[in-house]
Amino acid sequence: MRNLFTRLGLRVVALLYLAVILLGPLAIVFWRTFEDGVAPAWDALTTPETINAFKLTLIITAIAVPVNTVFGIVCAIAIVRRKFPGKALLNVFIDLPLALSPVVVGLALFLLYGREGWFGTWLSDHGIDVLFALPSMVIATIFVSLPFVAREVVPTLREIGDEQEQAARTLGATGWQTFWRITLPSIRWAVIYGVILTTARCLGEYGAVAVVSGRLQGETETATLRVQERYDAFDLAGAYAISIVLALTAILVLVAMTVIRPRGEAA
Amino acid sequence: MSILVRNVSKRFGDFIAVDHVSLEVESGSLTALLGPSGSGKSTLLRIIAGLETADEGQILLSGRDATRLAPQRRNIGFVFQHYAAFKHMTVRENVAFGLKVRKRPKEEIRDRVDELLHLVQLEGFAHRYPAQLSGGQRQRMGLARALAPEPQVLLLDEPFGALDARVRAELREWLRQLHDVVHVTTVFVTHDQAEAMEISDQIAVVNHGRLEQVGAPRDLYDRPASEFVMTFVGDANDVGGRLVRPHDLELLNEPADGSVEAMIVRVTILGRDAKVELHDAGGAELVALLTRDDFDDSGLWRGQTVWIRPKHERAFAA
Amino acid sequence: MVFVGLPMAALLWEASSEGTQSFWDSVSSPEAVAALKLTLITSLAVSGLNAVLGTMTAWVLVRDHFRGKSVVNAIIDLPFALPTIVAGLTLLALYGPTSPVGINVAFTQAAIVLAMMFVTLPFVVRTVQPVLQELDPEVEQAAHSLGASYVTTFRRVVFPNILPGILSGVALAFAKAVGEFGSLVIITGNIPFQTEVSSVYIYGRIESGDSAAAAAVAVVLLGISFLTLLSIGAVRHFATRHDRA
Numbered sequence: 001m002r003n004l005f006t007r008l009g010l011r012v013v014a015l016l017y018l019a020v021i022l023l024g025p026l027a028i029v030f031w032r033t034f035e036d037g038v039a040p041a042w043d044a045l046t047t048p049e050t051i052n053a054f055k056l057t058l059i060i061t062a063i064a065v066p067v068n069t070v071f072g073i074v075c076a077i078a079i080v081r082r083k084f085p086g087k088a089l090l091n092v093f094i095d096l097p098l099a100l101s102p103v104v105v106g107l108a109l110f111l112l113y114g115r116e117g118w119f120g121t122w123l124s125d126h127g128i129d130v131l132f133a134l135p136s137m138v139i140a141t142i143f144v145s146l147p148f149v150a151r152e153v154v155p156t157l158r159e160i161g162d163e164q165e166q167a168a169r170t171l172g173a174t175g176w177q178t179f180w181r182i183t184l185p186s187i188r189w190a191v192i193y194g195v196i197l198t199t200a201r202c203l204g205e206y207g208a209v210a211v212v213s214g215r216l217q218g219e220t221e222t223a224t225l226r227v228q229e230r231y232d233a234f235d236l237a238g239a240y241a242i243s244i245v246l247a248l249t250a251i252l253v254l255v256a257m258t259v260i261r262p263r264g265e266a267a
Numbered sequence: 268m269s270i271l272v273r274n275v276s277k278r279f280g281d282f283i284a285v286d287h288v289s290l291e292v293e294s295g296s297l298t299a300l301l302g303p304s305g306s307g308k309s310t311l312l313r314i315i316a317g318l319e320t321a322d323e324g325q326i327l328l329s330g331r332d333a334t335r336l337a338p339q340r341r342n343i344g345f346v347f348q349h350y351a352a353f354k355h356m357t358v359r360e361n362v363a364f365g366l367k368v369r370k371r372p373k374e375e376i377r378d379r380v381d382e383l384l385h386l387v388q389l390e391g392f393a394h395r396y397p398a399q400l401s402g403g404q405r406q407r408m409g410l411a412r413a414l415a416p417e418p419q420v421l422l423l424d425e426p427f428g429a430l431d432a433r434v435r436a437e438l439r440e441w442l443r444q445l446h447d448v449v450h451v452t453t454v455f456v457t458h459d460q461a462e463a464m465e466i467s468d469q470i471a472v473v474n475h476g477r478l479e480q481v482g483a484p485r486d487l488y489d490r491p492a493s494e495f496v497m498t499f500v501g502d503a504n505d506v507g508g509r510l511v512r513p514h515d516l517e518l519l520n521e522p523a524d525g526s527v528e529a530m531i532v533r534v535t536i537l538g539r540d541a542k543v544e545l546h547d548a549g550g551a552e553l554v555a556l557l558t559r560d561d562f563d564d565s566g567l568w569r570g571q572t573v574w575i576r577p578k579h580e581r582a583f584a585a
Numbered sequence: 586m587v588f589v590g591l592p593m594a595a596l597l598w599e600a601s602s603e604g605t606q607s608f609w610d611s612v613s614s615p616e617a618v619a620a621l622k623l624t625l626i627t628s629l630a631v632s633g634l635n636a637v638l639g640t641m642t643a644w645v646l647v648r649d650h651f652r653g654k655s656v657v658n659a660i661i662d663l664p665f666a667l668p669t670i671v672a673g674l675t676l677l678a679l680y681g682p683t684s685p686v687g688i689n690v691a692f693t694q695a696a697i698v699l700a701m702m703f704v705t706l707p708f709v710v711r712t713v714q715p716v717l718q719e720l721d722p723e724v725e726q727a728a729h730s731l732g733a734s735y736v737t738t739f740r741r742v743v744f745p746n747i748l749p750g751i752l753s754g755v756a757l758a759f760a761k762a763v764g765e766f767g768s769l770v771i772i773t774g775n776i777p778f779q780t781e782v783s784s785v786y787i788y789g790r791i792e793s794g795d796s797a798a799a800a801a802v803a804v805v806l807l808g809i810s811f812l813t814l815l816s817i818g819a820v821r822h823f824a825t826r827h828d829r830a
Binding site: 003006007010011013014015017018021022023024025026028029032091092093094095096097098099100101102103104105106107108109110111112114117118142143146197200201203204205206207210211223224227228231239240243246247249250251253254255257258 | 591592595596599658659660664665667668670674680703706761764788799806813
């Protein structure tokens with residue numbers, strides 16, 4: 001009997017906690033957005049500035065995700081399979097973007113590429129715009145979403161061990177063939193899972209991009225920056241509408257994660 | 268293809284895994300590397316395969332220096348203790364792998380794989396995944412996979428170590444038959460002396476990274492070069508500081524020259540043999556193996572005090 | 586490594602470019618100190634709440650059975666997937682001036698805690714959950730059969746096993762809370778000395794062109810992040826040593 005009470009009590013507390021913190025707020029936004037029907041939300045979404053903002057977000061994501069996927073796989077293989085000096089340091093560095101404030105990341109890039117930054121003078125001499133332009137936003141996004149693929153792949157690589165790779169080599173496969181035919185297929189679900197997380201992080205990045213973009217409307221404004229801009233302009237409907245699209249994307253990501261996680265664990 | 272290991276050493280940190288080992292393996296022979304776990308036998312095999320690099324010494328394959336050659340260029344087949352099956356490939360794809368990476372024509376691959384699946388009796392399992400096979404089947408697949416590219420040397424690292432006793436015995440017998448058909452130079456690692464004795468032409472006994480003795484199974488048993496070989500290959504009793512095989516012990520009713528007093532604690536009839544277990548005066552356990560005829564004639568009984576004497580004995584510098 | 590290291594080097598360079606005195610002045614300015622204090626206090630509070638509520642949630646997800654559990658399990662990751670700015674906006678919709686339930690915490694310190702709790706919710710749950718899953722329920726049952734009460738069983742049997750998980754989850758949550766920005770900008774109002782946390786303060790310094798001051802405080806946050814990562818590494822090291830023993 002006591003067991004049942006404990007169990008039910010804990011269940012109620014846990015569910016209430018999730019409802020108060022997560023689901024309640026999200027439900028309200030859905031309700032507020034469609035309070036007056038779909039038309040106002042649609043209108044808010046189809047302004048040129050908003051369409052531009054979504055486009056920019058997609059472009060940045062389309063560049064950052066492949067870069068981080070390749071980087072993540074290379075890093076994971078280096079961490080698990082190779083021995084080299086400074087490996088422990090790499091292990092810490094790779095997690096840093098997870099623990100670091102995105103504003104700090106933005107500032108660091110701002111100082112590196114800004115007009116008086118280390119690279120800034122050289123870049124402006126050669127007429128290359130990095131800060132307040134797409135390149136810095138891409139770099140910032142890559143930075144904050146850097147660890148996700150590596151963090152998923154590292155434990156999987158450890159678990160599968162290197163025997164299959166050794167077997168491939170004794171069978172005459174080159175390093176490259178071994179990677180494509182043995183290693184990559186074995187870690188594919190971890191990679192896909194990491195890619196999904198990376199994508200979510202790229203689509204949702206705000207702080208670092210806010211610092212380096214300069215937030216030029218219609219030019220360097222991503223979807224998340226656009227939410228803030230609409231809110232500041234007292235256009236709640238607009239802010240909600242964009243938020244809903246981003247939230248739906250997030251839910252899509254959750255569904256993908258739920259579908260893929262058990263597969264990865266079975267492999 | 269012959270294998271020549273010349274003065275090879277390998278350390279892992281402070282641990283000396285292989286200590287100045289030289290070994291010759293004749294082309295077409297079946298050689299066992301026999302030793303207790305941690306003796307360095309697997310490391311030696313992996314150095315021959317190129318999966319580890321020797322700190323010093325040379326590996327010659329067919330007289331050609333292969334010490335620095337990458338494993339994929341040594342033309343070897345390697346069978347792993349835990350199978351190292353490619354989990355995301357079917358049995359057919361596993362076996363075909365070595366041919367595919369060599370970009371052989373499709374028909375050739377198909378025919379060769381069919382032939383090998385037949386050889387290892389896995390024809391009906393071609394489209395299964397390794398997870399759907401038993402341990403013995405997986406290891407047969409591992410063998411087929413290693414043999415597919417027609418390696419000149421087949422290396423097996425405790426190939427039957429992860430299998431249960433019955434499957435082990437079956438595969439052991441089958442490997443010997445396979446070797447008689449394929450004639451590929453074969454080296455296999457084992458810690459099981461019965462396994463080594465049963466199927467190999469030559470046994471190299473390894474202990475503490477050093478080669479203790481190399482020879483035909485019968486030579487090792489009859490003429491062990493060291494105390495370690497004597498005790499590791501076959502059973503041995505310590506009779507007053509002398510090592511004696513159980514079947515080399517005489518049981519006498521009276522004291523004689525060089526005999527030791529002992530009491531019979533147990534007698535087991537093993538079909539044609541009789542195993543007599545004894546305790547000597549110091550309480551140490553001894554085992555004597557008699558033929559049934561000798562035992563029946565002797566009239567020995569449990570609790571009887573006898574004098575045991577070695578028929579042959581071997582002395583080793585301790 | 587260069588990609589991560591170089592910007593950090595630039596940050597350190599900027600913070601120290603005008604000497605330690607100026608660095609110290611920037612860090613110890615009243616507004617910066619107030620922001621840092623607020624950040625640390627709220628982050629610690631959020632870490633504590635996470636430790637308790639996150640562990641409870643993980644326990645419910647592993648040991649309890651009810652309809653829709655898999656959906657609840659999936660929802661835990663929502664804060665990972667949802668953009669922080671959207672998180673801030675949704676919290677404002679329910680707990681702001683237009684709240685349909687009549688709770689308005691907008692522009693207060695409670696709002697900071699709320700937003701931080703939202704973005705850090707998955708960390709403890711996701712680090713404790715796998716450990717609990719590995720822990721055989723029979724161990725708990727054995728403790729009960731030996732006469733241990735539920736509290737004693739948890740304290741003596743379950744807790745020691747999941748402690749490393751809780752600690753590394755809490756550390757991650759703490760690091761995330763200290764650096765949080767996106768979800769706070771809308772809901773806190775960024776009032777200096779009241780609801781302005783360090784990341785928002787840094788952002789303000791950048792906007793007003795005082796990047797040296799921004800860099801100084803940023804270095805402090807960077808230090809906190811590093812220490813947190815190192816402590817997670819230490820916890821992991823200790824935990825695996827415990828396993829091996």
